[in-house]
Amino acid sequence: MPDGGASGAACSSDDLIELLFFAYRDFVGDPDRILAQYGFGRAHHRVLHFVDRYPGLTIAELLDILRITKQSLNRVLKDLIEQGYIVQRTGTSDRRQRLLFCSGTGATLAAELTRVQARRLARALAMPGGAGGSPESFLLAMIEPDERAAVRRLMARRGQGVGEGVGPVGGEAGDALDGKILGQDAA
Amino acid sequence: MPDGGASGAACSSDDLIELLFFAYRDFVGDPDRILAQYGFGRAHHRVLHFVDRYPGLTIAELLDILRITKQSLNRVLKDLIEQGYIVQRTGTSDRRQRLLFCSGTGATLAAELTRVQARRLARALAMPGGAGGSPESFLLAMIEPDERAAVRRLMARRGQGVGEGVGPVGGEAGDALDGKILGQDAA
DNA sequence: TGAAATATGTCAACGAGGCTGACTTATATC
DNA sequence: GATATAAGTCAGCCTCGTTGACATATTTCA
Numbered sequence: 001m002p003d004g005g006a007s008g009a010a011c012s013s014d015d016l017i018e019l020l021f022f023a024y025r026d027f028v029g030d031p032d033r034i035l036a037q038y039g040f041g042r043a044h045h046r047v048l049h050f051v052d053r054y055p056g057l058t059i060a061e062l063l064d065i066l067r068i069t070k071q072s073l074n075r076v077l078k079d080l081i082e083q084g085y086i087v088q089r090t091g092t093s094d095r096r097q098r099l100l101f102c103s104g105t106g107a108t109l110a111a112e113l114t115r116v117q118a119r120r121l122a123r124a125l126a127m128p129g130g131a132g133g134s135p136e137s138f139l140l141a142m143i144e145p146d147e148r149a150a151v152r153r154l155m156a157r158r159g160q161g162v163g164e165g166v167g168p169v170g171g172e173a174g175d176a177l178d179g180k181i182l183g184q185d186a187a
Numbered sequence: 188m189p190d191g192g193a194s195g196a197a198c199s200s201d202d203l204i205e206l207l208f209f210a211y212r213d214f215v216g217d218p219d220r221i222l223a224q225y226g227f228g229r230a231h232h233r234v235l236h237f238v239d240r241y242p243g244l245t246i247a248e249l250l251d252i253l254r255i256t257k258q259s260l261n262r263v264l265k266d267l268i269e270q271g272y273i274v275q276r277t278g279t280s281d282r283r284q285r286l287l288f289c290s291g292t293g294a295t296l297a298a299e300l301t302r303v304q305a306r307r308l309a310r311a312l313a314m315p316g317g318a319g320g321s322p323e324s325f326l327l328a329m330i331e332p333d334e335r336a337a338v339r340r341l342m343a344r345r346g347q348g349v350g351e352g353v354g355p356v357g358g359e360a361g362d363a364l365d366g367k368i369l370g371q372d373a374a
Numbered sequence: 375t376g377a378a379a380t381a382t383g384t385c386a387a388c389g390a391g392g393c394t395g396a397c398t399t400a401t402a403t404c
Numbered sequence: 405g406a407t408a409t410a411a412g413t414c415a416g417c418c419t420c421g422t423t424g425a426c427a428t429a430t431t432t433c434a
Contacts, residue, residue: 013305013312018240021233024211025254043391046208053205054344059411065341067212072392074412096401096410118200124322125200131321135312138322154252157241228419246382259421261383283381283430 015155016135022151023142030116038109043068043076045113051086051100052110058097085109199323202342206326209338213331217303225296230255230263232300238273238287239297245284272296 031045040048050065051057063073077100080086085106091097102110120142124130129137143151218232237252238244250260264287267273272293278284289297307329311317316324330338 013308014240014301016308017236017301017304020211020214024207027207041390049204053201054341060409064337068391069393070411071394071413075391078412091410094402094410098411114201114204117204121200121203132319134318135322135325138325150251154241230420247380255420256422257382258384258423262420265383278381281381281431285382 012136016139018155019136019139019143019151022147023139026144026147027117027120027142029144030120031113034113034116040079041076043072044080047073047076047080048085048102048106048110049113052102052107052114055101056099058091058099060097062100080106203322203326205342206323206330206338209334210326210329213334214304214307214329216331217307218300221300221303227266228263230259231267234260234263234267235272235289235293235297236300239289239294239301242288243286245278245286247284249287267293 028042032042035041035045046066047062050062054061059070059073063070066073077086081088084103087101087103088098089101091099124138124141127137127141130141131138140148140151215229219229222228222232233253234249237249241248246257246260250257253260264273268275271290274288274290275285276288278286311325311328314324314328317328318325327335327338
């Protein structure tokens with residue numbers, strides 16, 4: 001039975017669902033703050049990232065990666081092109097294609113965004129149980145350090161005493177228990 | 188040097204950035220399809236999930252978990268309450284609070300959504316290098332199997348020949364190279 | 375007891391970023 | 405020369421985030 005050894009408990013898929021939510025929330029939070037200063041959003045980030053990393057990408061390839069429509073892509077791509085972060089060249093073998101490249105400015109911004117995300121990842125990998133441990137410990141390490149305690153505390157609440165009320169509500173329509181139920185339209 | 192042993196290559200933070208994107212894309216794609224049948228979206232899912240898992244959650248706690256505004260939460264919470272998936276009770280120790288619980292229907296839907304996500308996770312954990320290997324192999328295992336080859340192919344493209352054009356564009360304003368540059372407003 | 379703080383709900387307006395559908399323009403292919 | 409393909413665009417819609425202002429019930433504290 002592989003348990004990774006380090007700080008992670010046994011992997012429960014149910015716990016991982018939440019950890020993935022928290023890890024991703026904080027993972028995209030870093031670049032979001034930077035992007036806001038440029039008037040860009042997450043959609044711009046994704047485009048800039050993939051164009052930076054795979055120069056010469058075509059529109060069709062980008063659409064396949066991002067899984068969004070041409071119209072959605074075009075809105076953010078247009079911003080990035082007009083503001084000089086991305087440039088297009090016509091394809092040489094197929095002149096219908098538009099090959100996408102980052103400009104110098106674009107590459108600089110992409111690097112800045114990559115830096116903060118890579119920093120979080122590197123920090124997580126460097127933690128005990130980060131690189132070689134369980135997915136659980138890796139994802140926990142990806143969460144903002146200040147928040148980790150709160151997440152642990154929440155997840156420890158699993159199952160036992162709810163604090164206030166009792167267990168889950170039984171009926172579909174709300175059969176009045178000890179706590180008053182604020183129903184759909186009941187007086 | 189910990190390498191996890193199994194199928195993952197050495198962990199590069201830069202690769203992990205992309206793998207996390209692809210893994211998360213497919214991870215939320217599963218429930219999205221189910222939610223659409225109920226006329227719900229991702230925001231409903233998040234609320235339903237946390238209320239199901241932590242019965243008796245207060246509004247304030249939920250806001251802290253989701254990191255959204257009261258108004259945003261209220262819109263989706265209202266849907267879930269009106270349609271009978273979630274019920275509220277007034278708190279007993281503090282009657283200002285509204286404790287949130289899933290109804291039977293709500294718990295059923297939550298379970299259905301959890302099931303597809305847990306299935307993907309369990310499958311990933313069961314793969315060689317899934318539970319005990321590197322984060323890289325775990326994330327790759329989280330990607331939709333049909334898509335894995337495409338992701339690998341894309342990531343293999345890293346660095347070398349672009350296929351069509353040449354390297355990254357140097358100048359800020361677009362100095363005409365061999366491929367014609369379709370500039371901002373140049374004729 | 376009365377004032378202030380707290381938990382929640384709500385109205386209005388706005389922006390980002392998805393979507394569909396329809397249509398145009400270049401270019402390639404047969 | 406007809407047809408298919410890559411890309412761009414217009415219009416309109418939906419979800420889900422935001423801010424700001426304000427109402428109500430309840431608790432806490434001086």
